[in-house]
Amino acid sequence: MAAAAARLLLRSVSSKDPVTNIHASLHNSFGVTLLKLFPSCTFKPKTQKRHAAHFTFHPDPVPTKYGSTMKMNLFQSVTSALDNTLSSDPTAVIFGEDVAFGGVFRCTVGLRDKYGKDRVFNTPLCEQGIVGFGIGAAVGGATAIAEIQFADYIFPAFDQIVNEAAKYRYRSGNLYDCGNLTIRAPWGCVGHGSLYHSQSPEAFFAHCPGIKVVVPRGPIQAKGLLLSCIADRNPCIFFEPKILYRAAVEQVPTEPYLIPLSQAEVLQEGSDLTVVAWGTQVHVMREVAAMAQEKLGVSCEVIDLQTILPWDIETVCKSVVKTGRLLISHEAPVTGGFAAEISSTVQ
Amino acid sequence: MILKMAAVRRMMKLYGLGFHAIRQQTSLRASRVHQQRAFHVNGAQRQQPFDSSVEKPQFPGASAEFVDQLEFIKPNVISGIPIYRVMDRQGQIIRPTEDPQLSKDTVLNFYQKMTLLNTMDRILYESQRQGRISFYMTNYGEEGTHIGSAAALNPNDLVFGQYREAGVLMFRGFPLDLFMAQCYANADDLGKGRQMPVHYGSRDLNFVTISSPLATQLPQAAGAAYALKRENSNRAVICYFGEGAASEGDAHAGFNFAATLECPLIFFCRNNGYAISTPTNEQYRGDGIAARGPGYGMMSIRVDGNDVFAVYNATKEARRRAVAENQPFLIEAMTYRIGHHSTSDDSSAYRSVDEVNYWDKQDHPISRLRHYMTAHGWWGEDEERAWRKQSRKLVMEAFERAERRLKPHPDLMFTDVYEEMNPGLQKQKESMWRHIQQYKEHYPLDLYDK
Numbered sequence: 001m002a003a004a005a006a007r008l009l010l011r012s013v014s015s016k017d018p019v020t021n022i023h024a025s026l027h028n029s030f031g032v033t034l035l036k037l038f039p040s041c042t043f044k045p046k047t048q049k050r051h052a053a054h055f056t057f058h059p060d061p062v063p064t065k066y067g068s069t070m071k072m073n074l075f076q077s078v079t080s081a082l083d084n085t086l087s088s089d090p091t092a093v094i095f096g097e098d099v100a101f102g103g104v105f106r107c108t109v110g111l112r113d114k115y116g117k118d119r120v121f122n123t124p125l126c127e128q129g130i131v132g133f134g135i136g137a138a139v140g141g142a143t144a145i146a147e148i149q150f151a152d153y154i155f156p157a158f159d160q161i162v163n164e165a166a167k168y169r170y171r172s173g174n175l176y177d178c179g180n181l182t183i184r185a186p187w188g189c190v191g192h193g194s195l196y197h198s199q200s201p202e203a204f205f206a207h208c209p210g211i212k213v214v215v216p217r218g219p220i221q222a223k224g225l226l227l228s229c230i231a232d233r234n235p236c237i238f239f240e241p242k243i244l245y246r247a248a249v250e251q252v253p254t255e256p257y258l259i260p261l262s263q264a265e266v267l268q269e270g271s272d273l274t275v276v277a278w279g280t281q282v283h284v285m286r287e288v289a290a291m292a293q294e295k296l297g298v299s300c301e302v303i304d305l306q307t308i309l310p311w312d313i314e315t316v317c318k319s320v321v322k323t324g325r326l327l328i329s330h331e332a333p334v335t336g337g338f339a340a341e342i343s344s345t346v347q
Numbered sequence: 348m349i350l351k352m353a354a355v356r357r358m359m360k361l362y363g364l365g366f367h368a369i370r371q372q373t374s375l376r377a378s379r380v381h382q383q384r385a386f387h388v389n390g391a392q393r394q395q396p397f398d399s400s401v402e403k404p405q406f407p408g409a410s411a412e413f414v415d416q417l418e419f420i421k422p423n424v425i426s427g428i429p430i431y432r433v434m435d436r437q438g439q440i441i442r443p444t445e446d447p448q449l450s451k452d453t454v455l456n457f458y459q460k461m462t463l464l465n466t467m468d469r470i471l472y473e474s475q476r477q478g479r480i481s482f483y484m485t486n487y488g489e490e491g492t493h494i495g496s497a498a499a500l501n502p503n504d505l506v507f508g509q510y511r512e513a514g515v516l517m518f519r520g521f522p523l524d525l526f527m528a529q530c531y532a533n534a535d536d537l538g539k540g541r542q543m544p545v546h547y548g549s550r551d552l553n554f555v556t557i558s559s560p561l562a563t564q565l566p567q568a569a570g571a572a573y574a575l576k577r578e579n580s581n582r583a584v585i586c587y588f589g590e591g592a593a594s595e596g597d598a599h600a601g602f603n604f605a606a607t608l609e610c611p612l613i614f615f616c617r618n619n620g621y622a623i624s625t626p627t628n629e630q631y632r633g634d635g636i637a638a639r640g641p642g643y644g645m646m647s648i649r650v651d652g653n654d655v656f657a658v659y660n661a662t663k664e665a666r667r668r669a670v671a672e673n674q675p676f677l678i679e680a681m682t683y684r685i686g687h688h689s690t691s692d693d694s695s696a697y698r699s700v701d702e703v704n705y706w707d708k709q710d711h712p713i714s715r716l717r718h719y720m721t722a723h724g725w726w727g728e729d730e731e732r733a734w735r736k737q738s739r740k741l742v743m744e745a746f747e748r749a750e751r752r753l754k755p756h757p758d759l760m761f762t763d764v765y766e767e768m769n770p771g772l773q774k775q776k777e778s779m780w781r782h783i784q785q786y787k788e789h790y791p792l793d794l795y796d797k
Contacts (some may be wrong), residue, residue, distance in 0.1 A: 007544050091577070093574075093577070094544075129603065132563060133608075135567045136571040136574070137570035138574075140505065141578065159563065163558070167558070171648065172555075176548065210764050310770075314770075315769070
């Protein structure tokens with residue numbers, strides 16, 4: 001029994017609703033806190049899988065206006081966007097740690113063979129170098145797409161991003177800029193990532209005018225938003241929710257297409273409450289909206305913010321004027337998290 | 348909303364015309380054919396192929412023999428990498444084959460640029476002391492490093508600097524008016540008055556705008572060199588930095604990236620003995636910066652930075668090979684910072700006046716070149732007097748013009764943050780103007796461009 005309870009303790013970390021199921025806790029002689037389960041809870045230990053996610057992915061409907069589509073998961077939609085870019089822009093280069101063999105998340109699979117080792121290449125293990133090199137490559141005329149292996153490791157590059165990339169155009173009086181730079185990084189919780197493979201650092205960058213910060217919720221959005229970031233003439237950071245790399249599957253257009261930056265998307269209209277989220281949390285909020293409607297009769301307007309900086313103040317405010325209430329949900333720490341910016345602006 | 352729609356339309360248009368056709372601001376790309384250049388390692392040695400049958404090391408990480416005696420490598424800092432020079436301190440050529448044998452006009456131009464820089468430095472330093480500009484950094488003692496290296500480059504080679512390379516810009520022809528405009532932050536400043544003095548930049552002269560954070564330019568220079576390599580444009584990149592900045596993590600990143608990614612790049616370190624008040628023995632324990640190059644697999648040399656011909660020769664050869672062989676070169680130019688770090692510094696607090704005087708009087712790049720010119724009969728007292736008068740007049744006239752100019756329009760505080768104007772910034776700008784309208788008696792709008 002103790003062993004089964006211990007197994008459940010481990011599994012509950014990635015379960016749907018751990019907090020509401022804890023009715024009591026007891027300490028055994030080893031000092032480990034065990035969860036005691038009551039029959040009323042919805043846990044089913046026999047069918048519990050190790051990596052049960054905290055959300056259900058809600059795929060977008062098949063887009064009709066961008067041509068033929070193909071089934072792709074998120075990492076494949078990123079590969080597709082990069083493939084389109086390398087194909088149409090001869091100056092485009094992709095670099096970072098381990099991108100040559102395909103990347104630790106398979107985002108760059110096949111690109112080196114297809115486009116050459118001068119265009120898809122590994123760099124030494126040095127984030128400040130990767131971003132600095134990317135800035136320079138952009139200044140030198142290339143379309144530079146830099147990969148940071150995990151958003152958790154972007155901090156050594158913070159100086160290059162904030163003091164250099166963001167300010168390049170302003171400080172030079174528009175003589176020089178690094179608008180051709182896009183930085184991509186896997187972002188957000190994945191279940192087992194712990195402190196250093198789960199972070200959502202968008203709030204650190206939201207405080208930095210001159211860059212753009214974008215987070216897609218699924219493959220269709222990812223490809224369109226990534227292509228917009230690459231096309232955009234400002235340095236952009238594109239955070240890819242890593243838990244969605246495989247879990248999110250949609251019919252994604254094979255041809256390139258753009259989804260505009262700084263435009264939030266209203267996913268479902270509602271009248272009682274505005275719900276704002278980005279990335280993985282959008283899917284949690286869609287489920288929450290359905291539950292709220294069913295159990296509480298509350299009609300939620302769900303908005304995917306998509307671009308964190310510069311964010312679409314108008315769409316959010318317009319919605320809150322309509323509903324009168326705002327709920328923002330994100331994975332990052334609460335204090336100084338981006339919800340603080342949104343809520344204070346709306347107030 | 349309207350701004351966003353315009354942005355979307357522009358982006359859709361981008362796709363219609365082809366991704367790359369519009370984006371490029373350097374205007375090189377549209378007309379350039381991207382040849383499939385052979386990317387292979389030119390200078391670096393390769394590992395031996397794996398062969399487990401022999402009793403030799405097979406480790407992928409190093410190509411070396413075994414040794415069975417425990418011995419640590421002792422770093423050689425007493426007798427370090429030797430310093431290449433062409434002239435002695437009296438301006439005499441030591442080995443005639445090393446004399447670059449530049450024409451009289453070329454050498455006179457070197458001299459005039461170094462002295463013009465010196466004159467401008469004196470006047471602008473004074474102007475800060477008089478409260479006319481906010482801040483200044485002089486280049487005293489390092490003129491040779493600027494002019495010697497700048498002369499060895501092609502005009503379209505890209506320059507990344509730190510902040511003490513004004514002579515490079517001057518050599519390339521940046522007008523005195525624009526130096527002054529940047530220091531005065533007036534309406535003529537190409538940088539639109541946004542940065543502190545001496546943060547120069549010029550698109551036409553391929554001099555990337557200076558930024559205050561140190562060593563950030565090193566990995567950027569590697570990236571730019573890589574992009575230029577792919578363009579097959581026969582352009583090199585030079586990246587200047589001081590021995591203090593070389594301690595930054597970005598310097599390590601820059602060296603390593605340039606070497607592994609085979610970039611046509613010259614790293615030019617001005618080792619002038621001090622990083623503000625920090626002497627070199629507190630900055631590093633090894634044999635300066637040149638000794639680090641081999642650690643990265645980089646060709647390296649140490650030169651006498653006060654010998655303009657040595658700097659010229661080393662930079663010229665490094666440039667030729669960097670482009671031909673796609674590998675970075677490290678040049679450590681030994682020199683001395685005769686002036687204070689900046690107008691905010693008084694170096695008598697940490698070094699003796701005697702030490703400074705030695706360099707000013709006995710080993711100065713300007714006087715060494717003058718000795719060379721005098722020995723060739725190209726310069727004398729009369730020329731010196733006339734030139735001093737003329738250069739001072741040029742600087743003073745530019746100075747007076749700059750002082751009288753208006754400051755940039757306040758709207759320029761809000762542009763160029765992004766390429767496009769942003770609704771948030773637009774609101775801030777409008778809020779500022781409302782405030783200024785309401786309290787206009789407190790704001791000296793007459794000083795600003797209309």
